[in-house]
Amino acid sequence: MSEPLLQVKHLATEFQTEQGLARALDDISFEVNAGETLGIVGESGCGKSVTSLSIMRLLPKPAGNIVQGEVIFDGQDLVQLPADDMHNIRGNRIAMIFQEPMTALNPVYRIGRQLGETLALHNPKMSKSDIRDASIRMLERVGIPAPERRLKEYPHQLSGGMRQRVMIAIALLCNPEILIADEPTTALDVTIQAQILQLLKDLQQETGMAIIFITHDLGVIAELCDRVLVMYGGRIIEQADINTLFDKPGHPYTRGLLKAIPRLDQPPKEELSTIRGMVPSLFDFPPGCRFQNRCDFVQERCRQETPELETYNDGQQVRCFRFRELVNE
Amino acid sequence: MTQYFIRRLLLIVPTFIGITVLVFVITRFVPGGPIERMIAEVQQASMQAGGSMQSAGSGVGAATLDEDQIRELEKYYGFDKPVLVSYWEWLLKVVQFDLGTSSRYSEPVWDTIKERLPVSAFYGIVTMLITYFISIPLGYYKAVKHNSHFDHASSVVVFIGYAIPSYVVGIILLVVFASNLEWFPMGGFYGDEFEDMESIWQQIGDIFYHAALPLLAYVAGSFAVMTFMMKNALMDNLAADYVRTAIAKGIPFRQAITRHAMRNSLIPIATHFGNNISVIIGGSFLIEKIFNIDGLGLLGYESIVERDYPIVLGVLVISAILQLLGNILSDICVAVVDPRVQFR
Known part of the structure; x- marks a missing residue:
């Protein structure tokens, strides 16, 4: 494979809070190849959403700032790109959908206007009727019945699943090369969730776009993704292709997450395994490995030094001193 | 929707x-009504004439007005009938746009109000626009x-304007700019030469x-609430998900504000719009008093002070109707x- 589509290199993002500077992302590096689906998984506050917002440069200003690193897309560093050029990329070449379809659409404008806006923005020469036709076709593609009528409706007249479909339609209008999906199914019920995931898969097959899929749900990851990043405390702690991750999870945290999923082959009504302790706030992470205070395999070294993200067989990357001993257990 | 507003109008x-x-009944029972006033006036007049040596304390009306005169007055003011009957008579006249005759000016109430209404409306509307x-x-x-x-x-300026009552602002302005600096006139709606001016301009x-x-003085007090309502609404909306969506679409930040956040922020302002109309046209008697x-x-x-009930009720009729229409106007906005918002 040639050049990756998107390269994130040593990205670090900080937030100004009342307690001081909080480093929400620390030394994040990964690649996204054309046409693949990369999953980013982790608990709340691990930095997975901040990663996507950093790539899109949508961090809440002035609190959030990228302090280090590069995001290389099409030969340019998005971090350094002038605002005007960034406007041309957002919604056009890299699009994004969000967690809350209920609030992500502007309540006072009709669906048609919110779709057409994106098209008109990135294709200034497009005529009104062309925009309308393209909008209708797009709504059809995302599986919205009676699209002509929907164009004239307001967001509150649609259900949550329909609104998320509209969001997807808006995101895909300009045929983006990358779609960033930030927990797009978390707010939806399970049947709708399955429909949306299937829709994303189908659309990816049609368009060949890459998807960065952010979620805390390993089940969704298993269904959709080719490769997975596991994040903890603002750092990547494991990166692997989907089969490796589920067969041979490297990091004790990943193992903990996988064990915490109920399985059909387990005896029913048993207590689920959990990871002990709580995720500390960004200010309270222990020195050394950030997971050491919750890890079952902790050693003295883990408390002193920070492990690096090392690459092992099959390109699996793990940030753990004891990976080699643990993997053979 | 139309149905809803027809119902609201009804x-x-x-x-x-x-x-x-409510107000009609209150005017009936509040002491110091027009008849008592008239009695007092006659009393005073007779005392000043020096013809009477009777002590002021002995019997309220007996000294000056006899029973027949009082009854005649009561009849004139409609006080001889039960409250509700005279209310009904008053209402019938109001429906025919007859608000009665002022007991103080002895001219039709409607004419008196008609004279003042444009003045208050001018200040109200201009204040609102500003x-x-x-x-x-x-x-x-x-x-x-x-x-x-x-x-x-x-914020400091806005809060100072909000904290100082508007009549105090009025007095300060009057003292500084009209009295000391003489930049502006002391009061009145227009100058003495107004009638002789050549052009409308x-x-x-x-x-x-x-x-x-x-x-x-009017504006100093009223723009604080509106400014902060606007600021807070806009800040809420700037943090809203749909603004982030708009920016994710590739819309520049400024345009995301003007096209998306502004429209939503105007909703609370619109809610206030109708209320403002009715409140403002009423005018502030303190500011009107200060600036003559x-x-x-x-x-x-x-x-109210003079117990000129026909005018009190006339002003009430106008302001009540404005308030009621204002509320409906708010809803339409x-x-x-x-x-x-769906009205059914």
Whole structure:
């Protein structure tokens, strides 16, 4: 494979809070190849959403700032790109959908206007009727019945699943090369969730776009993704292709997450395994490995030094001193 | 929707009757009504004439007005009938646009009100326009520049304007700019030469020349609420998910504000719109008093003090109708700006 589509290199993002500077992302590096689906998984506050917002440069200003690193897309560093050029990329070449379809659409404008806006923005020469036709076709593609009528409706007249479909339609209008999906199914019920995931898969097959899929749900990851990043405390702690991750999870945290999923082959009504302790706030992470205070395999070294993200067989990357001993257990 | 507003319009009738019955009954029972006043006046006149050596304490009316005269007066004012009967008679006249005759000026109430209404309406509408023209851009700018020096400095000014009662602002303005500096006239709606002015522009200029200080006093108090309502609404909306969506679409930040966040931020402003109309046209009797403006507020206040009930009720009729229509207007405004609002 040639050049990756998107390269994130040593990205670090900080937030100004009342307690001081909080480093929400620390030394994040990964690649996204054309046409693949990369999953980013982790608990709340691990930095997975901040990663996507950093790539899109949508961090809440002035609190959030990228302090280090590069995001290389099409030969340019998005971090350094002038605002005007960034406007041309957002919604056009890299699009994004969000967690809350209920609030992500502007309540006072009709669906048609919110779709057409994106098209008109990135294709200034497009005529009104062309925009309308393209909008209708797009709504059809995302599986919205009676699209002509929907164009004239307001967001509150649609259900949550329909609104998320509209969001997807808006995101895909300009045929983006990358779609960033930030927990797009978390707010939806399970049947709708399955429909949306299937829709994303189908659309990816049609368009060949890459998807960065952010979620805390390993089940969704298993269904959709080719490769997975596991994040903890603002750092990547494991990166692997989907089969490796589920067969041979490297990091004790990943193992903990996988064990915490109920399985059909387990005896029913048993207590689920959990990871002990709580995720500390960004200010309270222990020195050394950030997971050491919750890890079952902790050693003295883990408390002193920070492990690096090392690459092992099959390109699996793990940030753990004891990976080699643990993997053979 | 149309049905809803027709129903709302019809509901004005019972509400209006409720308000006026209440005030009508109160005017009946409050001491110091027009007859008692007249008795007192006659008493005073006779005492000044020096003809009477009777002590002031002996019997209220007996000294000056006999029973027949009082009965005649009661008949004239309709006090001889039960409250509800005379209310009904009053209401029948009101429906025919006859508000009765002022007991103080002895001229039709409607004429008196008609004279003052444009004055109060002028101040009300101009104040409202200025308030909106200041508050909306100021609130917008404060929200965008939240926590900047400009934001803090303007907040101080806005809060000072809000904290000082408008009549105090009026007095300060009067003392500084009219009395000491003599930049502006001391009061009145227009100058003495108004009638002789050649062009309408000169006349308009003269009105605004006289209106500058009172308008400042009106505006100083009213734009704080509106400015902060605008700022807070806009800040809420700037943090809203759909603004992030708009930016993720590739819309520049400024346009995301003007196209997306502004429209939603105007909803609370629109809710206030109708109320403002009714409140403002009523005028503030304190400011009207300070600047010697013959407006509706002053008229209402004076007629209460003088127990000029036909005028009190006349002013009430006008302001009640404005208030009721204003409420409906508010609802229409909200329905226009917010598609989620559905009136059934």
